Amino acid sequence: MTQRFRVAYTLPRRLAEMGISPEAVLQRAGLPLGLFDLEKILVTTDELFALYRGMTESSEDPAIGLKLGTENRVEQYDPVAIAGLYARSFRDAIERIARYKQLICPEELRLHERGDESEVRFVWTFSDEREPPLLVDHCFSWLVGIGRKGTERPLNPRRVEFQRATEHKPMYEAHFGCPVKFKASHDSLVFHRADLDLPFVSHNPDMLGVIAPQLELELGKRLAQSSLSERARSVLKRQLAGQRPAIQQVASELCVSTRTLQRRLNEEGFSFQSLLEEARRELARHYLAHSPLELSEIAYLLGYEDANSFFRAFHHWEGVPPGQWRVVQARA
Incomplete structure (x- = not known):
């Protein structure tokens, strides 16, 4: 069974805000030009990778992925991001996001803890291709942004590791506020273990009680199809x-x-x-x-x-x- 996943309906608007033509992105990606007009934008993993390669080819801004992952307007958050933002702590947010993200993206969040470090990896499924660097930037910036907004403090990773060759190092270190290692064995965010237990100022059990059951229902339906x-x-x-x-x-x-x-x-x-x-x-x-x-x-x-x-x-x-x-x- 071919797995298809939702693309955020806000993506075309975000691209336009950054001066990137959504139509040009689709054309470069080799995807239907009417894709963004659909009520539900559903793509396979390979189509999602093509979409992000299309964004890379349509923009000369090396920070485009970091900017796409940085959204300060909570009203523009998707339900999974909101569930993370309303969690009790950064750890609780990561665990909830890891559970629900399979609804909107063909990836898994894996948390590995060793000593005083907690490593978060985004692992892509249903594809033998390597994920586009712009997509990695987007995901890393998105998760760090939720942590910063939830704690209301400049939460920085201990370090960021990329598999790619060294490029734009000062830009990445300025954005994440930490050392960035290139040519690593994995793409990963490494946090101080204690930072994962920082409480979220944005914790809202009432709103979480509204959102989580709906996400669980959708998750149950997807799992039932497998x-x-x-x-x-x-x-x-x-x-x-x-x-x-x-x-x-x-x-x-x-x-x-x-x-x-x-x-x-x-x-x-x-x-x-x-x-x-x-x-x-x-x-x-x-x-x-x-x-x-x-x-x-x-x-x-x-x-x-x-x-x-x-x-x-x-x-x-x-x-x-x-x-x-x-x-x-x-x-x-």
């Missing part, structure tokens, strides 16, 4: 981060018993092990094609005990060693 195996595979891809997820963990997140999960997967023609291998294969291809991670690091992230186990598995999937596959992809 098979249990699709949902389990998505959970596995989130949980594969230096560990091998157990079926009990996946069943708990899907709110079913382990026995029910096994039975339902069997009915759909899958086993837990086969889904785990599919998730590993998809992530391995993504890491090899779109990150500079060492092969040993990829093996660790996929939950293998050693690099040789990963090499054998990848050779079984693709017929060639992972290093050779990476070289072929780079040439292509």
Whole structure:
């Protein structure tokens, strides 16, 4: 099933405010010129990436992504952003956004905490392409903006990490108020762990009580359209981060018993092990094609005990060693 996601109805107006022709963006993106006239603007991941490449080609402003992600008018926020703004704390906001963002964008928010650092990554699904840098800028600026508005203080990350080559470093450091690292293994925002527990001055339980149930209803409808195996595979891809997820963990997140999960997967023609291998294969291809991670690091992230186990598995999937596959992809 091809997943489609909503594009904010305010996007054409924001582009026009910045002197960018929405029609020119669509033309450069190779998308229907009437797309922005639809009541609901729905696109696939590949179409969304094309849209942001069209924006890049239509603007000479290197800060366009940062500006698109900075919106001070709360009345222009989408429901997911409002749910984040009305949360109790920055951590609560990130968790709510991570839950509801799948309604409006083909991405997952993943939070990794180590020591006194909290790392937030936007992970894009349903595409083998690398996300356009302008889209990364937009997302990072958007999340930091919600944190600053909610806390009503100059909340800055500890550092920002980009996979791309070094460009416009002073601009990014001025916007985020922190050091920016380029040629990193991931695109990520790294915060001081304590900052995630800062309370939101904008916390509004009454408004949250109105918005959250509607978002939960929409989320339930979307999940109901997906098979249990699709949902389990998505959970596995989130949980594969230096560990091998157990079926009990996946069943708990899907709110079913382990026995029910096994039975339902069997009915759909899958086993837990086969889904785990599919998730590993998809992530391995993504890491090899779109990150500079060492092969040993990829093996660790996929939950293998050693690099040789990963090499054998990848050779079984693709017929060639992972290093050779990476070289072929780079040439292509």
